[in-house]
Amino acid sequence: MKVYCKKCKMELTGELTPLPGEGMLSDIDKKSCIPVGYYYASKGEVYTDSNGQILVNLGDLVNVKNHTDPSRLNGCCGLDGTDGLNKTCGNGHEVGTEHSDCWMPWAMAFEPTKVFLK
Numbered sequence: 001m002k003v004y005c006k007k008c009k010m011e012l013t014g015e016l017t018p019l020p021g022e023g024m025l026s027d028i029d030k031k032s033c034i035p036v037g038y039y040y041a042s043k044g045e046v047y048t049d050s051n052g053q054i055l056v057n058l059g060d061l062v063n064v065k066n067h068t069d070p071s072r073l074n075g076c077c078g079l080d081g082t083d084g085l086n087k088t089c090g091n092g093h094e095v096g097t098e099h100s101d102c103w104m105p106w107a108m109a110f111e112p113t114k115v116f117l118k
């Protein structure tokens with residue numbers, strides 16, 4: 001399975017398999033929330049308001065870039081993701097929120113309405 005932009009069908013990740021169990025999620029700050037090579041449909045774990053979002057390791061992202069609106073890119077050491085979607089596909093379509101600041105576990109959270117898995 002890969003994640004694709006719903007608008008332009010651009011690939012946004014490498015090949016992923018479903019996370020075998022939510023016990024593999026980590027909530028330790030500055031560590032990846034989810035191992036490389038997996039995706040997880042969040043039921044609200046780890047990140048506030050993440051219910052339904054698709055979590056992947058930042059290392060699995062392809063063709064994903066920072067939002068062009070700098071007000072979305074706040075953070076201390078990375079992106080805190082508290083100001084709305086901060087990542088787009090290569091064509092500029094909003095796809096999700098990167099969480100990569102020093103006070104949180106790290107992951108990309110794709111919006112289920114803006115991407116599809118295939």
Ligand SMILES: [Zn+2]
Binds near residue numbers: 006007009089090093
């Ligand atoms: Zn797109």
